[in-house]
Each structure stands twice: as structure tokens, then as C-alpha cells.
Amino acid sequence: MADYKMHMLVCGGTGCRASESKKIRQNLDASIQANGLEDSVQVVETGCFGFCEKGPVVKILPDNTFYVQVRPEDADQIVAEHIVKGRQVKHLLYEDPTKQEVIADSKDMGFYKKQVRIALRNCGFIDPENIDEYISRDGYAALATCLGDMTPEQVIDTMKESGLRGRGGGGFPTGLKWQFTRNSVSEQKYVVCNADEGDPGAFMDRSILEGDPHSVLEAMAICGYAIGADTGLIYIRAEYPLAIDRLKVAIKQAREIGLLGNDIMGTGFNFDVELRYGAGAFVCGEETALIHSMEGLRGEPTFKPPFPAVEGYLKKPTNVNNVETLANVPVIINKGAEWFASIGTDKSKGTKVFALAGKINNVGLIEVPMGTTLREVIFDIGGGIKDGKKFKAVQTGGPSGGCLTEEHLDTPIDFDNLLSVGSMMGSGGMIVMDEDDCMVSVAKFYLEFTLDESCGKCTPCRIGNKRLYEILDKITQGKGTKEDLDRLRMLGNVIKDTSLCGLGQTSPNPILSTLDNFYDEYLAHVEDGRCPAGQCKALLQYKIIDDKCTGCTLCFRQCPVAAISGERKSPHFIDQSLCIKCGVCYEKCKFDAIEIV
Amino acid sequence: MAKVKSLADLKKIKDEVQSKMKLRENSEQPEKMVQVKVAMATCGIASGAKETMNYMIEEFDHQSIEAVVTQTGCMGYCYAEPTIEVTLPGKEPVVFGHVDKKKAQEVIETYVKKGELIDGVIPVNYKTIDE
Numbered sequence: 228m229a230d231y232k233m234h235m236l237v238c239g240g241t242g243c244r245a246s247e248s249k250k251i252r253q254n255l256d257a258s259i260q261a262n263g264l265e266d267s268v269q270v271v272e273t274g275c276f277g278f279c280e281k282g283p284v285v286k287i288l289p290d291n292t293f294y295v296q297v298r299p300e301d302a303d304q305i306v307a308e309h310i311v312k313g314r315q316v317k318h319l320l321y322e323d324p325t326k327q328e329v330i331a332d333s334k335d336m337g338f339y340k341k342q343v344r345i346a347l348r349n350c351g352f353i354d355p356e357n358i359d360e361y362i363s364r365d366g367y368a369a370l371a372t373c374l375g376d377m378t379p380e381q382v383i384d385t386m387k388e389s390g391l392r393g394r395g396g397g398g399f400p401t402g403l404k405w406q407f408t409r410n411s412v413s414e415q416k417y418v419v420c421n422a423d424e425g426d427p428g429a430f431m432d433r434s435i436l437e438g439d440p441h442s443v444l445e446a447m448a449i450c451g452y453a454i455g456a457d458t459g460l461i462y463i464r465a466e467y468p469l470a471i472d473r474l475k476v477a478i479k480q481a482r483e484i485g486l487l488g489n490d491i492m493g494t495g496f497n498f499d500v501e502l503r504y505g506a507g508a509f510v511c512g513e514e515t516a517l518i519h520s521m522e523g524l525r526g527e528p529t530f531k532p533p534f535p536a537v538e539g540y541l542k543k544p545t546n547v548n549n550v551e552t553l554a555n556v557p558v559i560i561n562k563g564a565e566w567f568a569s570i571g572t573d574k575s576k577g578t579k580v581f582a583l584a585g586k587i588n589n590v591g592l593i594e595v596p597m598g599t600t601l602r603e604v605i606f607d608i609g610g611g612i613k614d615g616k617k618f619k620a621v622q623t624g625g626p627s628g629g630c631l632t633e634e635h636l637d638t639p640i641d642f643d644n645l646l647s648v649g650s651m652m653g654s655g656g657m658i659v660m661d662e663d664d665c666m667v668s669v670a671k672f673y674l675e676f677t678l679d680e681s682c683g684k685c686t687p688c689r690i691g692n693k694r695l696y697e698i699l700d701k702i703t704q705g706k707g708t709k710e711d712l713d714r715l716r717m718l719g720n721v722i723k724d725t726s727l728c729g730l731g732q733t734s735p736n737p738i739l740s741t742l743d744n745f746y747d748e749y750l751a752h753v754e755d756g757r758c759p760a761g762q763c764k765a766l767l768q769y770k771i772i773d774d775k776c777t778g779c780t781l782c783f784r785q786c787p788v789a790a791i792s793g794e795r796k797s798p799h800f801i802d803q804s805l806c807i808k809c810g811v812c813y814e815k816c817k818f819d820a821i822e823i824v
Numbered sequence: 825m826a827k828v829k830s831l832a833d834l835k836k837i838k839d840e841v842q843s844k845m846k847l848r849e850n851s852e853q854p855e856k857m858v859q860v861k862v863a864m865a866t867c868g869i870a871s872g873a874k875e876t877m878n879y880m881i882e883e884f885d886h887q888s889i890e891a892v893v894t895q896t897g898c899m900g901y902c903y904a905e906p907t908i909e910v911t912l913p914g915k916e917p918v919v920f921g922h923v924d925k926k927k928a929q930e931v932i933e934t935y936v937k938k939g940e941l942i943d944g945v946i947p948v949n950y951k952t953i954d955e
């Protein structure tokens with residue numbers, strides 16, 4: 228075998244692939260060959276590094292040099308300079324936006340310093356299409372241990388002791404769920420992996436499946452052994468083609484060497500995994516709707532109980548777990564429940580993966596121990612707010628969650644803390660907002676999403692959310708009243724209390740939490756007809772400040788609707804009845820002579 | 825392909841890919857092993873730094889010493905090229921000058937394995953920014 232002295236890891240996640248990382252890999256390979264280095268340098272396509280903000284990423288080992296925003300045409304230079312001559316390619320190194328210094332070694336980047344990677348342990352480290360690399364990281368050793376040395380009860384006890392809670396949103400204790408499914412008596416049971424991932428902006432589960440598919444397969448087999456199931460089903464949205472491909476490759480490889488299929492490792496245990504595709508409906512992430520969708524029925528939820536653990540897929544006991552939940556399982560078996568329980572807070576153990584997005588410097592995928600504060604995530608790992616703006620709010624929990632403010636920044640993140648401050652963990656979306664974001668519009672955005680995604684089966688969700696949306700829309704149009712705010716709160720609470728499934732039971736949360744935390748902003752809309760963040764167009768007026776206007780005619784010429792009039796060298800004037808509030812004049816004016824009021 | 829029948833079989837696969845993965849595993853935690861940085865700017869390369877680097881990688885491998893050998897830019901000791909900086913776990917970095925193959929062997933045998941200093945140590949005349 229070739230004796231590689233250097234490894235070049237190229238990110239092959241969906242984000243980096245969209246920026247031609249596949250071509251980068253090909254070019255690196257070609258360049259390595261052209262230099263006759265194929266025996267000493269290995270190019271590996273890995274899963275997501277998490278640092279999506281600056282993708283595509285190429286990492287060189289052993290020196291941990293981290294190249295960002297690499298283009299295919301940079302490949303030759305990287306090989307010629309870094310590999311052949313040993314000089315870093317300066318212009319591709321990462322520059323810390325707050326300190327404005329170049330950081331070459333990924334170990335020194337704030338983004339990685341506070342992270343603890345359990346679920347993402349192999350992402351950006353191994354080649355996801357090579358089962359040997361997974362095995363070299365103790366892959367399938369947990370399954371071997373379970374089958375060889377542990378009874379199903381012992382496996383379940385280990386899961387219980389670890390304190391692992393579901394990462395799909397509910398936070399239900401995983402060991403307990405396994406116990407319930409085990410207790411259900413049936414010839415046939417199923418293990419289902421929920422890879423629907425419907426939260427807008429979330430890509431935690433996709434990245435795990437793309438970067439480390441075997442960890443999920445191994446965990447499903449372990450779960451099958453624990454609950455007494457021989458069939459695993461992964462429900463994955465068809466919009467995740469790369470994850471689907473990698474899963475297919477992984478399933479094939481695992482079958483080939485007998486880690487899936489009949490008589491696994493000679494123990495008489497049978498387990499195999501199949502894929503089921505979803506069409507990308509948010510409600511199909513809800514477990515009962517998911518099961519119906521897999522059965523070929525409409526993706527609509529049904530009342531619980533019966534819980535899937537009792538009556539699930541094809542009416543058989545079914546254990547549904549989220550991708551990230553499962554990715555933790557093999558590590559817990561290998562390192563022990565005690566080790567896992569030593570990480571995190573009192574009631575939330577281990578780590579959580581978050582998809583950081585919004586007005587933040589380091590958009591990307593991160594994994595931190597439970598108990599890390601929002602401030603650490605946003606400012607230390609996320610690198611703070613973009614363009615030096617002021618932090619305003621952070622939204623966690625997606626369409627079911629809430630918006631938290633400055634005063635919550637030092638809250639240690641865990642399931643219970645987030646609930647107690649009026650938001651929730653959810654599946655791990657985290658969207659950061661700055662002073663330019665209008666909280667009424669943010670609430671409206673989420674409601675628009677739930678409105679689209681509501682299956683329409685129950686009245687409170689179907690009609691109630693529509694009414695909520697209409698009220699919000701009215702407020703952003705400047706036609707709201709103070710009574711509307713009370714109505715929002717009352718209706719929101721009714722929808723929460725009376726909806727059939729988790730979608731409606733949580734959909735008013737973005738409104739209720741913004742009403743709680745940003746009431747003044749709502750008041751400004753309904754009482755003063757003013758949008759403090761300057762986002763609600765209907766409430767804005769662009770005005771020309773006569774003293775500052777030089778009469779250069781630039782705005783006059785740029786205005787798309789000819790709403791600006793005036794003579795050269797004398798102050799211009801905006802006709803409010805014609806203005807469409809596009810903001811072009813405001814952006815173009817060189818003299819700051821246009822104000823938003 | 826042979827079926828995996830036990831934990832031992834998994835271990836066998838693990839051992840087989842070990843040599844390929846070791847470099848990746850080690851670079852995760854360089855502070856726990858011997859770290860060698862070879863100055864590989866133009867002057868270093870011209871005086872044989874590349875050969876020194878290859879020799880050290882092979883020798884560490886050969887002797888099963890857990891080490892990470894990386895290249896770095898000019899360290900500023902052009903008069904003493906090739907230069908290498910060696911950091912033993914928990915110790916301060918030490919810079920050696922004029923490290924050809926023979927010297928490299930001496931560094932490994934005497935400094936890395938026994939912790940005894942040898943001739944050719946260059947007094948460190950700089951601090952890196954992260955100190």
C-alpha cells in the first residue's frame with residue numbers, strides 16, 4: 228500500500244459540492260499525478276466540515292492547514308506550493324473577521340475551539356464511501372459488542388443510563404422509547420430512522436448522512452437488536468440526493484461484509500435496512516404522518532396514543548428515532564453510558580448539533596456540549612454578528628420555536644432551559660438576527676411556512692394559522708390595532724391547545740415568543756404606524772433632507788417609478804403616492820441626503 | 825469479500841487501514857506526540873530539507889514512534905538550513921540546525937528517544953504570535 232505522507236481532505240458535502248468541490252478534487256488528483264506524488268499524497272473526499280460560510284474547504288494533514296473558498300483552478304497552486312515546496316498558499320487561508328488575522332491551522336480557529344464532536348465525529352474526517360475508514364474509527368465495534376457481549380436489556384439499560392434524549396425535537400429519552408418498543412409483543416417490529424429534516428435552514432441530519440452514513444446504519448442495527456426488530460427503514464426526503472447515494476453505497480458495503488443481512492457476525496441476528504423516500508413535506512417529519520407516508524397513505528398525522536412503539540408501521544411496533552440521535556448510539560456503547568452522561572447538563576446529556584444561519588459571520592454546522600451558552604455559540608463559534616451590527620435576537624427550534632433576546636444570551640443551552648425561556652431546542656436550527664430584522668416580519672415568515680406545510684386535517688391548525696397570518700399581515704401593513712395583539716395571543720393559545728399534532732401545537736410559538744420579548748416593536752407597528760427596524764415597507768417613508776441634497780439628480784435618474792422630481796442643483800422631492808419603497812434612492816445617494824422615517 | 829464474523833475481524837480491518845489513517849488520527853492531537861516542523865522555504869529545500877523530512881517520517885514509522893512531521897515556512901535561520909523544530913510532549917520547542925540525514929538520526933536517537941540535548945541547538949530568538 229502506498230505510504231502517504233500527506234492527506235488532502237476535500238469537503239464533499241452538498242454545500243461545497245454546489246461550489247464545485249468535486250472538480251477541485253479531480254484537479255487535485257490530476258495535479259498530484261502530474262507531479263508524480265500519487266504514492267505519498269492521498270486526496271480524500273469527506274463529509275461536511277461545518278464551516279460552510281467559507282466553502283469549499285480543503286484541509287491538508289498532518290499540518291491541519293485549512294484552505295477556504297478554494298476554486299478548482301487553485302488546485303495546481305496548492306500542490307505546487309504547499310505539497311511540493313512546503314509553502315502555504317496565503318491567499319486561500321482563513322482570515323478571522325473580528326481580529327483580522329490569518330489563521331492557517333484549523334485548531335486555532337474560534338469556530339472549532341469550543342466544539343465537541345460526537346455525532347459529527349467522522350464528518351470531514353473519513354471518506355464516507357469507504358467502510359474501512361469507518362471501521363478504523365471503531366465503526367461497527369459497538370454492534371459487535373452488543374451482539375457478542377450484551378443482552379438486549381443491557382443495551383437498553385446503557386442507553387437509559389447515558390441520558391440520551393431524542394434530537395428530532397421532542398427530547399424524549401431514547402432508552403425509554405427502546406424499552407417501550409421492546410415491551411410490545413409482536414412477531415414483526417421496525418426500526419425507523421427519521422431523516423425528513425423539514426425545518427427551514429436545517430441541515431444537521433443531511434450532513435451526518437452525507438459524512439458518516441455507517442454510524443446511522445450501525446445504530447439502527449443496535450436498536451433492532453435491542454427492541455427485537457429485523458428491518459430498518461430510513462425515511463429520507465428525495466431532495467437529499469447526495470445523502471441517498473451515500474446511504475446506498477454504505478448499505479451495499481455493509482451487506483458485502485456481512486454487517487447487514489442475515490446472521491450478522493455469526494450470531495444468528497438478522498437485520499437489514501431499506502430506504503423510503505419522502506416528498507419533502509414538513510408534517511411528514513412528525514412520526515405518525517411519517518409512518519402513514521411510508522405506508523403509501525396521505526402524510527397526515529393521527530392521534531397518539533397509540534404511540535408508534537405500540538402500533539406503528541403496518542400496525543406493528545415501530546421505534547422512530549432521529550438521525551442525530553442514532554449517530555450518538557455507537558459512541559455511547561463504545562465509550563460507556565457514564566462517559567456520555569459526564570458531558571452536558573443535569574437533564575440534557577451529550578452534545579447538540581446546530582445549523583448556524585442568519586446574520587452571523589460563521590454560517591455553518593457546529594456541535595457543542597449541552598450547557599454551552601447562546602453567547603458562546605453566537606460570538607465565539609459563530610464569530611459574532613455580520614458587518615459589525617448589533618445582535619437583536621436568536622431563533623431556535625425552527626417553526627416550532629421562539630425568538631430569544633440579549634437577556635437570554637447567557638442561558639446554557641439544553642432542552643429544559645430553552646423551554647423555560649419560551650423557545651425550544653427543536654432539531655437544531657439557529658438563526659441569528661441583527662438590528663435590521665423586524666420581529667413581526669420574522670414571526671410572519673415562520674407562520675407563512677407553517678401555513679404552507681399544515682396538512683389541513685384539523686381545523687385549529689388549518690384555519691387558525693390562516694387567521695393568525697392575516698392579523699400579522701395586517702400589522703405589517705400598518706393597519707393593525709392594539710386589540711389585534713391580544714387576539715394573536717388568545718388565538719395562538721387556542722391553536723396550541725387544540726391542534727392534533729405537534730405542528731399546530733407549536734406553530735404559534737414564534738408569534739407568542741416575539742410578543743413576549745418584543746412587545747414594544749409590535750406596539751410601534753400598531754400605535755405609531757412605525758417599523759423600528761425599517762423592514763415593513765408599508766410603514767416606511769423615504770424623505771429627502773433638503774439641507775443635504777445637492778441636486779445631483781442621481782436618485783431622480785435611478786428611481787424605477789419616476790417618483791422623484793426636482794431641478795438640477797436644487798433639492799429633490801419624493802412623491803409618496805408614487806413611491807414603491809424599493810430603497811434604490813437611499814442606497815445610491817452619495818450625500819446621505821435620504822432618510823427613512 | 826470475506827464476511828466479518830467478530831470483533832477480532834473488525835480489528836483486523838482496522839489494523840490494515842491503520843497505516844493509512846494514522847496520519848489523520850495523529851494530526852487530531854499533535855500535542856500528545858512528538859511534533860517535528862521542517863523549515864521548507866526555498867533555502868531549506870535547496871539545502872535538502874525535503875530529504876530530511878522524508879527520512880524522519882520513515883524513521884519514526886520504522887521505529888513506531890508516534891510523531892507528526894509537518895512542513896513550515898522559513899524560520900529565519902537561513903545560515904543553518906535545513907532547520908527543524910522538535911517539540912516533545914509537554915516540552916518547549918527546540919530548534920536544530922544543519923539537519924541532514926545523519927543529524928536527523930542523532931536527533932531521533934538522542935533527543936527524541938532519550939530527551940538529551942545534542943550539539944546544534946539554535947537558541948530560539950522569536951516568539952510566535954500565539955504565545
Ligand SMILES: Cc1cc2nc3c(=O)[nH]c(=O)nc-3n(C[C@H](O)[C@H](O)[C@H](O)COP(=O)(O)O)c2cc1C
Nearest residue numbers: 393394395421424425512513514548549552729730
Ligand atoms: C411538525 C413536526 C415535524 C417534525 N419533523 C421532524 C423531522 O424532520 N425530523 C425528526 O427527526 N423529527 C421530527 N419531528 C419529531 C418526530 O415526530 C419524532 O418525535 C422524532 O423523529 C423522534 O425521534 P427522536 O426521539 O430520536 O428525536 C417532527 C415533529 C413534528 C410535530
